[in-house]
Amino acid sequence: MKKYITLLFFGIMNVLIAAGCSSSDDNSPENPTEPETFEPVAIEKTNTTKIYMHYMPWFETNESAADKKWGYHWTMANKNPNTTDANGRREIASHYYPLIGPYHSGDKNVIENHLLLMKYAGIDGILIDWYGTFDVNDYRMVKENTEQLIAVLDKVGLEYAIVYEDRVLQNVVNAGKAISVTSAAKTDLAYMQNNYFNDANYIKINGKPLLMNFGPIVLQTPAEWTNVFNSITTKPTFLTLWDQSFEAGDNASGEYAWVYKNSTYLTNFYTNTKPKLAVAMGSAYPGFNDFYAQGGGGDAIGWTIAHNNGATLDETLSLAKNANLSYLQLITWNDFGEGTMFEPTIEFGYSYVEKVKAFAGVKSTENAFPEISKLYNLRIQKKGNAEAQQKLNQAFNYFASMQPAKAKQLLSEIK
Template identity: 70%
Template sequence: MKKFMTVFIAMIYMVLLTNCSNDGKKPDTLVTENLAPVAVEKTNKTKIYMHYMTWFETNESSPDHKWGYHWTMANKNPNTINANGQRDIASHYYPLIGPYHSGDKEVIENHLLLMKYAGIDGLLIDWYGTYNVNDYAMIKENTEQLIAMLDKVGLEYAIVYEDRFLGNIVQAGLAPTTVSAAKTDFSYLQSNYFKDANYIKINDKPLLLNFGPITLTTPAEWTSALSNLSPKPTFLTLWNESADAGVNASGEYAWVYKNSTYLTDFYKNNLPKLSVAMGSAYPGFNDYYAQGGGGTSIGWTIDHKNGATLDETLALSKTANVNYLQLITWNDFGEGTMFEPTKEFGYSYIEKVKAFAGVQKTGSVFAEISKLYNLRKEKKGDAAIQKKLDTVFGYFVSMQPEKAVQLLKEI
């Protein structure tokens, strides 16, 4: 036993000696830092959530090497690159990082860090369910890639359920009725999402939004669709649609439509009557459906007004003193409602959100977060650089932006 202890102590000594520099100090590799996510300090107590789309696909991510519909619609070809180095996409606006795959880890990292430093508390993820019809399976897979990183960044999430396409499930022979299809989707949510520690809860129940109702339009249908859930979710419909869900609805959320008078009416007439109400703010609306051959134009636009539209809708939510605010949207490029940084607007929209949220002690790091993304892509095959970039990510999520920026300068 004594011999064993002597050998053991000698081994420890050799490890320490090996890991010491000539001046006797331990190198940085021995220093363990706490890089767990830390919440952003902000003065505005409103819960700020971002509506998020996970439906984008590139020719590199697609099994058939084709760009997804939301970049192409019917007549755009992202393989065509113009004189400015931009791909031909179905949008009036161009993402600062270029068109992307929603399941790309580096893209998700970039989006979530930008949102975190803008003071956003969580994401409301547009979700089409569990069935393998059209691109729904891809959207579900991308959603789960996103969810996997949310807790690493320290952000919450909830689901916005699209019931409008339930008829497609029945037509494909995958479910006998639209209600049974919805019931299957909700059981999946309960088993896989609702129990997550970072799933948004309101009144101690998981938050579930519905973009409608559009297909299930009676209280009886919703009672049946939600019957297997326990506890019942805090269920919000679109503004003025809660009667379709009856007692199943806990409230409503505002959206974007024509002009701000609809928001003003919601705050004045709906909000006082609702148990739970969620306001909205948006930078503008300018759809690309007609130009992209994706259908007729919606028929109205909301001018971005160089940020004045966003200023106005944020101010309306502040006057209404809403507890919950949904930003519409991070990345619906087809409708031109994106907060995501673009070639046209830069970081201006998330800078406005940051000011509205009252974010403290972070400095201005949006450009550095983009630098992290660019280096991730440029040095993709360099394991040593990627390890350093992992540390940069850790500094950002643990609210040590100065260290993150300094390390970026050294790479």
């Protein structure tokens, strides 16, 4: 009997080993090689308005670029990020400086940082500024960065939609990549339909995928838009910029507000335009201060909106609240060239994401923003350290599943 039991024991052990099992628990805290995974958990908040963040995926560093040069959106025409000041800050084409420094938009660590900050601020999803599918100028890089972003969105539990820049279409034709602006647009729309619209976390409004357009700028007639939309099987909920939906005609489902000169334009949109629209998306912003003239990137826009130590954001969020919006777009996460950033900066710290958190009515009073930045900093400091990176993966999983206390504890243990 004893011999039989011994043989049986070794037989079971061999089966377990063959199945890739072991007597230790790979998910245990003592063995961090396989982090415990969780489904993302939505943050609890009281404001029912859907809050979306306009996002620029267009930044490139000298490490990420094929030509080893910093991208235009950090340099414009005359800035050199390889030059640093006494504080170690790089010279960039902006009046403001990101808290994590200038970055590559396709960097997974950067994306992780941005999306977790947004999640804990009560933001529901992001609206991605998108330049299409053609390999012209930096459009291919923007598309690749977009898809790196989308890959992490699902892990964090945020939605997304595309803001299509039809302004690029003539450049595509001029580069010989398409025979007409409408054929180029059809190629882009087919790509969106095949790769984005059916995603579970793609934003749907009235049961259809949301598609926004920054304009229209090139396709300026209803007939052109009808021609383009007839080429796909899923017609989206299509929003143009405020006061531009007439250019799309019946193809437009509504409009969205933007940032311009002062808040009277928002008041007019909410009072006079919103009641006429089937779908209306408001806007809120912290300020506007472009760097184009100083950066040699063209003429200055010609007007600024002072940040006023957060008072401008307070005002635009208050207008949004009083307008009883179903949808609100925050402008923008990271357009550093125009100075509209919600992303934490040296100048404003976390104050803007804190204000969004209050507006969203986030129930959690825990301040996770500095710890999310700590996660990013440790990612950089522990580059090449596989054990530390696995622990950081576990911390990320805790943050995404709304277990910030566990994430903080784990981060404190990494030296």
